[in-house]
Amino acid sequence: MQIFKAFMKVLKKKLPSGLIYIVVFLCIAIPMSLNGKESEKYEDSTLKICIFDEDDTPESKALIEYIDNKHDIVSFEKDKDVLFEKLYWEEADYALTINKGYSKALANGDTNDMFGCYSVHHSYATVYMETYLNEYVSSVRAFILGGQDSKDAVLSAADSLSEETDVEIADNSDPDYPERFSSYFQYMPYILISVLMNTLCPVLMTLNRKDIRYRTNCSCVRPNRYTLQLFAGSTVFVTAVWLILMIAGLFMYGGLFKGNAWLAVLNSFIFALVSTSIAVLVSSFNIGSNGVSLLTQIIGLGMCFLCGVFVPMAFLGKEVRAAANFLPASWYIKANDMLDGTNVFDSSKLATYIMIEVAFIVTFFIVALLIHRIKYNDSDSLDS
Amino acid sequence: MERTVVKIDNLVKRYGELTALDHFSLEIKEGEILGLLGPNGSGKTTTINCLLSLLSFDKGRIEIFGKEMTPTSYDIKKEIGIIMQNVAVFDELTVYENIDYFCGLYINDKAKRKQYVDEAVKFVGLEDFLKFYPKKLSGGLLRRLNIACGIAHKPKLIILDEPTVAVDPQSRNKILEGIQELNKNGATVIYTSHYMEEVEQICTRIAIMDKGKKIAEGTKDELKRMTRNTETIIIEILDLPKAVRDKISVLPHVYKTDYDDDKLTVSCSGGKHNLLRVLGLLQKEELSFGRVYSELPTLNDVFLEITGKALRDKEE
Numbered sequence A: 001m002q003i004f005k006a007f008m009k010v011l012k013k014k015l016p017s018g019l020i021y022i023v024v025f026l027c028i029a030i031p032m033s034l035n036g037k038e039s040e041k042y043e044d045s046t047l048k049i050c051i052f053d054e055d056d057t058p059e060s061k062a063l064i065e066y067i068d069n070k071h072d073i074v075s076f077e078k079d080k081d082v083l084f085e086k087l088y089w090e091e092a093d094y095a096l097t098i099n100k101g102y103s104k105a106l107a108n109g110d111t112n113d114m115f116g117c118y119s120v121h122h123s124y125a126t127v128y129m130e131t132y133l134n135e136y137v138s139s140v141r142a143f144i145l146g147g148q149d150s151k152d153a154v155l156s157a158a159d160s161l162s163e164e165t166d167v168e169i170a171d172n173s174d175p176d177y178p179e180r181f182s183s184y185f186q187y188m189p190y191i192l193i194s195v196l197m198n199t200l201c202p203v204l205m206t207l208n209r210k211d212i213r214y215r216t217n218c219s220c221v222r223p224n225r226y227t228l229q230l231f232a233g234s235t236v237f238v239t240a241v242w243l244i245l246m247i248a249g250l251f252m253y254g255g256l257f258k259g260n261a262w263l264a265v266l267n268s269f270i271f272a273l274v275s276t277s278i279a280v281l282v283s284s285f286n287i288g289s290n291g292v293s294l295l296t297q298i299i300g301l302g303m304c305f306l307c308g309v310f311v312p313m314a315f316l317g318k319e320v321r322a323a324a325n326f327l328p329a330s331w332y333i334k335a336n337d338m339l340d341g342t343n344v345f346d347s348s349k350l351a352t353y354i355m356i357e358v359a360f361i362v363t364f365f366i367v368a369l370l371i372h373r374i375k376y377n378d379s380d381s382l383d384s
Numbered sequence B: 001m002e003r004t005v006v007k008i009d010n011l012v013k014r015y016g017e018l019t020a021l022d023h024f025s026l027e028i029k030e031g032e033i034l035g036l037l038g039p040n041g042s043g044k045t046t047t048i049n050c051l052l053s054l055l056s057f058d059k060g061r062i063e064i065f066g067k068e069m070t071p072t073s074y075d076i077k078k079e080i081g082i083i084m085q086n087v088a089v090f091d092e093l094t095v096y097e098n099i100d101y102f103c104g105l106y107i108n109d110k111a112k113r114k115q116y117v118d119e120a121v122k123f124v125g126l127e128d129f130l131k132f133y134p135k136k137l138s139g140g141l142l143r144r145l146n147i148a149c150g151i152a153h154k155p156k157l158i159i160l161d162e163p164t165v166a167v168d169p170q171s172r173n174k175i176l177e178g179i180q181e182l183n184k185n186g187a188t189v190i191y192t193s194h195y196m197e198e199v200e201q202i203c204t205r206i207a208i209m210d211k212g213k214k215i216a217e218g219t220k221d222e223l224k225r226m227t228r229n230t231e232t233i234i235i236e237i238l239d240l241p242k243a244v245r246d247k248i249s250v251l252p253h254v255y256k257t258d259y260d261d262d263k264l265t266v267s268c269s270g271g272k273h274n275l276l277r278v279l280g281l282l283q284k285e286e287l288s289f290g291r292v293y294s295e296l297p298t299l300n301d302v303f304l305e306i307t308g309k310a311l312r313d314k315e316e
């Protein structure tokens, strides 16, 4: 217990530098989430859609009208950069081009090249719109095959579809719930990494100081016991930090978590362990306290930028996204994006993402362990 | 016959090319204060670290309390108190917390530990500094804290590796007296140093080492008998003519003279009235001189005679 006690005492001294992150985070996050509550009630069922009609036929106009009934139509210049910017700032959710030959294609059933689009890959809006357009086209085709000409078919299709679609979206009792949920868990990796690295690293570095370890090895405390007590101390601390964040989260939701939020809670706990393993790994290098705070900034900010914590992943370059796969935070974010509805939910994918995070944890711990082995068993470097 | 507490047998320790310990053997009996004396880099710390099984060694065997010492000899470790050369304490813990931590590595019982810690604090005289952090302590106080951390659990064997480096004479004396007191209370002590005065002052037996080898061993008097030097005469004198110095070196019992820095050093071996003879000669030559003093042999003379070099640099 002696070592565990020392761990807590040293932790107490190092705590302020880490807690400041939590305090600042909560100061920003809580008011933000409270504001979000009243605004834009129907946002997630109504999309902002920008349409370029290159076919310009009654059929294409009918489609535009059909979309306009349900969604907001916005118009922007047809330029890739402009559109991506609008998508980024969420001034548009989806940009649809009705290709030339749409009406003919509709009439003769060649449905492959009817539409072009700019959208955020894998986003909720994209998947929604694809299904939405598919449904529409299949429905029109059905009326055509049933003997109507295309002008009548588009009207019949619009009629029959508008009855069903409303039902789908209706059962979300608290529409802004996912949004509050999303922003809170979105920034969690940065907080966890910053707090844990800023506190756990210095504490572990102190308790693993070579002279102290050797001095302790002269006593009757077994080295395994020592490591075990450090482990216990770290576990208690990490769990406490995570719990604080979760309890603060409850306030932001105005009640207990529900549905997918429980999975986000699990995901965040896994990521707390990821951060711990990173902190343990970093602390096994002799880089001093300045080194640690520098590295915290680099790892914390760097990884969070690359992995879509601050900027949605979809807006990062292909190369960046590929590189981010090697960083644990990107898997956290991928999982979180599915949970908050940005992307389509898929439980097997979620399991894979979480397993990948776990694999990172295991890897980091093993590497840290190897470094320790080398450092403390090669006792010949005692004096250096 | 006293029990053998530590037995080091033919220890060899290499760091790559460098042989830090070269067939080093040593025995320490119960109740001794053994001084391990040697210049910087002679292998004192290496010996201690091997003794504690912190270092693996290439050859040899170490027994403590009659049992072989290995990294897992926890029953032996329990009885050892170690004061390392580099102060090993937590900067984040106070004086009291530090002593409590290190004592707690050995003593689980809370009440007993508190008593032991209080005694250790009193022993090193840190009562007024209990709430201080190590960074705020002066060099001497820090060394005392280091000692308190090592001895709080009342070990039977205490090992001190240069505990007085960078300590002012007053603190140093307090530390040395403390060590003697611990010894009187029953602890066997190993004390390493490169200050021969300290070693002469407190140690009951002394081993001198150089380049990883033990070059001499015995009590202070036994060691001094090993050198032919019985008296060193030092005379402050300006412009000593070479002819006069030659005359002095052929006086009876004189085996070596040195003239350096306006100081004449005459080494004598045996005989009586050596000083009078030298002074008489100077008087006859009508040379005036300043301060005159005569010294009995020191451990430095022993070291000098065996290795041909001084134990430590003058300015230290």
Ligand SMILES: Nc1ncnc2c1ncn2[C@@H]1O[C@H](COP(=O)(O)OP(=O)(O)OP(=O)(O)O)[C@@H](O)[C@H]1O
Binding pocket: A380, A381, A382, A383, A384, B015, B018, B020, B038, B039, B040, B041, B042, B043, B044, B045, B046, B047, B085, B162, B194
């Ligand atoms: N980790 C190491 N790697 C290589 N050489 C070492 C190492 N530690 C010590 N040495 C060498 O071994 C020799 C003995 O060193 P040691 O520290 O035992 O000397 P010491 O007598 O304690 O000296 P000091 O009075 O300076 O403390 C020295 O030449 C030193 O340079």
Ligand SMILES: [Mg+2]
Binding pocket: B044, B045, B046, B085, B161, B162
């Ligand atoms: Mg040394």
